[in-house]
Amino acid sequence: MLNRGGRDISPLAAARVAALAPDAAGRHRLTAAFYAAAVPRRTRFGDAELTFLHWASERGVLSPVTGSPWWRAVNDRLLRDRVEAGLLAGGERGSPSSYPVELWVRFLREPSPRTWFRAHNAGVVAGYLSHSGLAAREPPAERFLLNLVLMRLLFAHALCVDRRVALGGLAGLGRLADVSRRGSVRLYLGLRTAYPRTYPPPGLAPDAVLGSGLVRVVDYGVIGSRLPALYGLAAEELGEPAVSGLLAGDLPAYRWPDEYTAPWLAGRSRAMARLAALATRPVRPVRPRPSPPR
Known part of the structure; x- marks a missing residue:
């Protein structure tokens, strides 16, 4: 069990992040060092995140001069949470300042795909919720x-x-x-059409950032056809009911106008997307899962 009666060491974690990760290269080094020190025999846990961080760095969103305040703020949250968890797991007296920090400590003590996803995604979702105002300043x-x-x-x-x-x-x-262990995110990000390579994205149409071909089929036909179930599962796993509020009906709605549905609906009507949705439809009702311990 975590010691919940100790001092708050989050300022110490924040100071370390500020000193060690002043730029994109520092962020990458600090993230890589965390995984190398925390799970030396299971370093592939961090492959997915490091691959994504490399894409973000190359794209320029983490630049303190020309990048995105939203992307930097969310990444700052992940870095601070991990540094704080590392200090606590290493014996520093204190208590976790947030639930995501507690989940990172659990991951350090019991590394597994599920504990990694819970810790990482809890921090990401917390960043989304905390920095909604910064997201509103981004172009469509x-x-x-x-x-x-x-x-x-x-x-x-x-x-x-x-x-x-x-x-x-x-x-x-x-x-x-198994994206947390086998590098599927690396493969997905390796597709040139999966994510934009520049910031801000070229073109004015929001769906210009979507990939093409198979990427669009997966996004619209597989992922897009089950968003309420995916977000509901995440709300259970992360202990954060507000996750479900990031949808409007069955469409994404994070800082997105409810009436502007065309970019999300356009691809769902295409033949391949409909076929993918049909092939992956539930074959039987999904039984309720026990909620993870909080």
Whole structure:
């Protein structure tokens, strides 16, 4: 059990992040060092995050001069949470300043795909909720991307926790996509059309940030056809009911106008997307899962 009566060491964690990660390269080094020190025999836990961080660095969103305040703020949250958890797990006297920090401590003590997803995604969701105001200042195409990144991340979480929610009748294929251990995120990000390479995204149309071909089929046909189930599962796993509030009906709604549904609906009507949704539809009702211990 964690000591909940100790001092708050979050200022110490914040000071370390400020000193060690003043730029994108420092953020990458600090993240890599955390995984190398925390789980030396299981370093692939961090592969997915380091791959994504490399993309963000190359894109320029983490630049303190020309980058995105939203992207930096959310990444700052992840860095501070991990540093604080590392201090606590290493014997520093104190208590976790937030639930995501507590989840990172659990991951350090019991590394597994599920504990990694819970810790990482709890911090990401906390960043989304805390920095909604910064997201509102992003251009429409970037806000579309923020929703896209979140729904892909929650889909990956579902692949780990309950493949029936993620893939329905094709749940058996989920074993091929353990993104926290086998580098599937690296493969996905390696597709040039999966994510924009510049900031802000080129073009004015929000869906210009979507990939093409198979990427669009997965986004619209597989992920997009089950968003309430994915976000509901995440709300249970992360102990954060507000996750479900990031949807409007069955459409993403993080800092997105409810009436502007066209970019989300356009691709769902295409033949391949409809076929993917049909192939992965639930084959039987998903039984309730016991909520993870809080």
